[in-house]
């Protein structure tokens with residue numbers, strides 16, 4: 364629209380509805396197309412193929428690695444906690460799967476390069492590369508140490524960029540491959556007190572969109588890029604996050620991670636641009652198209668109340684930003700149970 368000429372309100376509403384309908388159609392086609400359980404055809408797409416998974420020691424990445432191995436995939440497990448990955452690899456091998464452990468800090472490009480080289484030397488090809496590793500820093504923007512914000516960018520954005528780079532260079536050499544980058548609903552609807560985290564997730568969506576255009580222009584039909592936009596999940600993420608909010612990490616309406624694990628696996632074997640798993644993610648993204656900014660305002664109020672005003676006190680911590688923590692080695696994190704317990708013990712507010 365030319366600068367200085369106000370858009371006619373009717374055409375603005377029409378444009379809004381048009382965008383919303385297109386978004387809804389895309390989400391219905393992609394988000395809802397993810398089945399609750401993967402079928403025999405999906406298993407066939409996994410069996411014998413090679414999947415690199417970063418962030419495989421806990422949460423979503425661990426869940427995806429387990430599922431891929433169950434379906435007969437060769438899984439290359441990457442994260443910093445080598446012993447946790449070795450235990451997971453033993454478990455996957457005992458169940459008949461193939462697993463390779465490559466301890467990796469994704470913020471270091473040479474380690475990501477090494478990860479790709481190890482996957483190739485063991486399995487000879489990479490069918491899909493899942494960039495799942497991430498960290499977060501919770502708290503008022505200027506109260507989080509600035510180096511912690513920078514570390515979030517190093518792990519989440521640079522780590523995803525290094526992984527995408529290694530994957531796409533290999534995909535070009537072999538002529539096929541699927542890159543799955545785990546973003547977040549927060550990439551579109553950023554939450555207060557998650558500033559640097561949300562910024563990295565928005566940047567990942569922009570990275571993926573640009574890569575998709577490059578692949579389209581160059582006619583690289585065998586290579587796909589998919590972004591996954593999960594809703595808040597009950598994984599060890601909340602135990603691993605740096606936290607300077609003054610209260611225990613909290614978020615309303617967290618989901619069980621299992622359907623999102625499914626969606627990550629699905630995205631690795633079905634070409635799709637964006638996958639927003641579950642009704643809440645889809646409704647939030649649609650609402651954001653219909654009423655831009657409203658979801659952010661509503662969420663900010665909820666987060667401020669739950670994270671800043673009413674959360675039980677917690678000391679400042681840099682979480683697993685720099686050094687991995689021993690806690691949090693499962694898929695499900697127990698955050699919902701912890702928050703319920705905190706709510707039960709909450710002192711009534713004096714009137």
Ligand SMILES: NC(=O)c1ccc[n+]([C@@H]2O[C@H](COP(=O)([O-])OP(=O)(O)OC[C@H]3O[C@@H](n4cnc5c(N)ncnc54)[C@H](OP(=O)(O)O)[C@@H]3O)[C@@H](O)[C@H]2O)c1
Nearest residue numbers: 418420421422423443444468469496497595596598600687
């Ligand atoms: N949980 C949620 O509410 C939520 C919502 C939307 C999106 N997501 C996204 O889902 C993905 C998985 O998170 P999650 O919920 O499963 O949390 P998680 O359990 O904390 O998993 C994060 C993984 O990243 C790894 N990691 C952290 N720093 C790393 C580094 N420098 N190098 C390599 N690996 C590193 C961790 O392993 P090590 O510590 O062993 O390195 C761990 O395996 C992330 O991209 C997250 O942003 C989560």
